[in-house]
Amino acid sequence: MxxxxxxxxxxxxxxxxxxxxxxxxxxxxxxxxxxxxxxxxxxxxxxxxxxxxxxxxxxxxxxxxxxxxxxxxxxxxxxxxxxxxxxxxxxxxxxxxxxxxxxxxxxxxxxxxxxxxxxxxxxxxxxxxxxxxxxxxxxxxxxxxxxxxxxxxxxxSSGESLHKRGYRSATNIAPINEVLAAGMLMLSGWDGQSDFMDPMCGSGTLLIEAAMIACNIPPNLMRKEFAFERWQDWDVDLFEKIEESLLKKTRDFHHRITGFDKAPSAIAKAKENIKSARLEDFIHVQHEDFFKTKKGGSEKLHMVFNPPYGERLNIDMEAFYKHIGDTLKQNYPGTEAWFITSNLDALKHVGLRPSRKISLYNAKLEAKLVKYVMYEGSKKKKYMN
Missing domain, CATH: 3.30.2130.30 (VC0802-like)
Incomplete structure (x- = not known):
C-alpha cells in the first residue's frame, strides 16, 4: 500500500x-x-x-x-x-x-x-x-x-497552473481566471439547485465552471497533461482508476444555465469554449444587452458575473454601475446577484446595499465580491409574510 x-x-x-x-x-x-x-x-x-x-x-x-x-x-x-x-x-x-x-x-x-x-x-x-x-x-x-x-x-506535480483547465481555446478582452471563477461561484453558495445566469458572460468561463459545479464534473478532466505524468513513478493504471472513480460521482442537473453578452464576438467565443468543455447540453448563451432584459418566470435565479472595471474599456463607469443596480432592482426580482469588481468607486453608484462584501484579488487588482438580494415584491413585504 x-x-x-x-x-x-x-x-x-x-x-x-x-x-x-x-x-x-x-x-x-x-x-x-x-x-x-x-x-x-x-x-x-x-x-x-x-x-x-x-x-x-x-x-x-x-x-x-x-x-x-x-x-x-x-x-x-x-x-x-x-x-x-x-x-x-x-x-x-x-x-x-x-x-x-x-x-x-x-x-x-x-x-x-x-x-x-x-x-x-x-x-x-x-x-x-x-x-x-x-x-x-x-x-x-x-x-x-x-x-x-x-x-x-x-x-x-501539476506543471502548468491548474487554472488552465484545457477547455478554453477562445478568450475575450479580459478573461477571468478559471480558479477565480470557480472560487467566486463557491463563495456565492452556488450548488446547482436553481437556474443560473451570467449576464455579461464574455468567453463563458463562469458559465462553464458553474455547470461543472452543478454536475460535479472534475474541473481538470480536459487537461492535456500533468507534470507527474513524466515522473519516474508514473502509474497510468492508478491514474485511470482515480479518473473513473471521480467520473462516477457526476450528477444530473435539472435547471437552466444562461449567459448574455452584448458583443457577438464574445458569444461566438463562449459557444466555442462551451463546446470544447462538452457542456452544450447544460448552457445556453445568447446575444443580449443585459440592461434591456427581464427575468423570465418566478423561479429563484442565482446570478454571478464579472462586469468591466474600466481597466481596459473606455466607458462611463459611474453610469454603467448605476445601470446594473437599476436593472437588477426593476427587472430581476427573486434573484441573488453576485459580482466582482476592482472599481470600488463605481461600486458606490449601484444604488443598492450589498448584503455581503468579500475581499479578493483579480490578478493583481484588489477586488470585492459583492452580493445583492432582489426580493419578490418589497423587502418589507417579504418579512411581513
Whole structure:
C-alpha cells in the first residue's frame, strides 16, 4: 500500500477555506490552512485525485526536503547533496521555479539558476552526463521556496497552473481566471439547485465552471497533461482508476444555465469554449444587452458575473454601475446577484446595499465580491409574510 506524504496546494488569496473544505471532501488527511496555500497528506493516488478534482487549487507541490540556509553556498551544498537520481535521469530535462521571502535572498531568478547549477553539477560529477533545461515540458519541475532562512524543495506535480483547465481555446478582452471563477461561484453558495445566469458572460468561463459545479464534473478532466505524468513513478493504471472513480460521482442537473453578452464576438467565443468543455447540453448563451432584459418566470435565479472595471474599456463607469443596480432592482426580482469588481468607486453608484462584501484579488487588482438580494415584491413585504 502506498505511503502518505505531505503535499501543499497553492491557491488565490481568500480561497484558503474553500480549498481546505474541498480537500477534506476529497479525503485528504492532516489538512492545515496557510496564506494562499493549504497543506495536507495523501498517497500517490490522492495526488492524482487532487490535481484532477480541486477547483480552487493552482498547483499541487510535493515537498521532498527542507533545510536552513544562510548564504548561496549553503543553498548550493544542500541542493548538490540531494539524491536527484531518485527523481530525474542524467539524460532527462528539468525546470526550476523559485519564490523568495527573505532579507538574505532577494532574487528568485538567481535562486532558480543556483538550484539548476547544483543539480546539473551533481549529475555531471557522478555520471559524466547532465540533464538539460526545458522550460515548457520538463521531465521534472522543481519548486524552491525560501522563507527567511528556511528553504523547502518540492516537486511540482501539476506543471502548468491548474487554472488552465484545457477547455478554453477562445478568450475575450479580459478573461477571468478559471480558479477565480470557480472560487467566486463557491463563495456565492452556488450548488446547482436553481437556474443560473451570467449576464455579461464574455468567453463563458463562469458559465462553464458553474455547470461543472452543478454536475460535479472534475474541473481538470480536459487537461492535456500533468507534470507527474513524466515522473519516474508514473502509474497510468492508478491514474485511470482515480479518473473513473471521480467520473462516477457526476450528477444530473435539472435547471437552466444562461449567459448574455452584448458583443457577438464574445458569444461566438463562449459557444466555442462551451463546446470544447462538452457542456452544450447544460448552457445556453445568447446575444443580449443585459440592461434591456427581464427575468423570465418566478423561479429563484442565482446570478454571478464579472462586469468591466474600466481597466481596459473606455466607458462611463459611474453610469454603467448605476445601470446594473437599476436593472437588477426593476427587472430581476427573486434573484441573488453576485459580482466582482476592482472599481470600488463605481461600486458606490449601484444604488443598492450589498448584503455581503468579500475581499479578493483579480490578478493583481484588489477586488470585492459583492452580493445583492432582489426580493419578490418589497423587502418589507417579504418579512411581513
Amino acid at each position: 502506498e505511503e502518505n506524504f505531505k503535499m501543499v496546494a497553492k491557491t488565490l488569496f481568500g480561497f484558503e477555506d474553500l480549498l481546505a473544505e474541498e480537500l477534506l471532501k476529497l479525503g485528504a488527511q492532516k489538512v492545515e490552512k496557510g496564506v494562499r496555500h493549504v497543506s495536507f497528506y495523501g498517497d500517490k493516488g490522492f495526488m492524482y485525485k487532487s490535481n484532477l478534482g480541486l477547483r480552487t487549487a493552482i498547483k499541487i507541490l510535493k515537498p521532498i526536503t527542507s533545510f536552513t540556509v544562510s548564504n548561496e553556498n549553503d543553498l548550493y551544498e544542500n541542493l548538490y547533496n540531494m539524491s536527484w537520481e531518485d527523481y530525474l535521469s542524467a539524460k532527462g530535462t528539468l525546470a526550476v521555479d523559485a519564490t523568495v521571502h527573505s532579507e538574505k535572498f532577494k532574487h528568485s531568478l538567481f535562486i532558480a539558476q543556483k538550484t539548476k547549477d547544483a543539480i546539473v553539477d551533481k549529475f555531471r560529477d557522478s555520471t559524466g552526463q547532465r540533464p538539460n533545461v526545458d522550460l515548457k515540458f520538463p521531465d521534472v519541475k522543481i519548486n524552491v521556496h525560501i522563507d527567511r532562512h528556511q528553504c523547502t524543495v518540492s516537486l511540482d
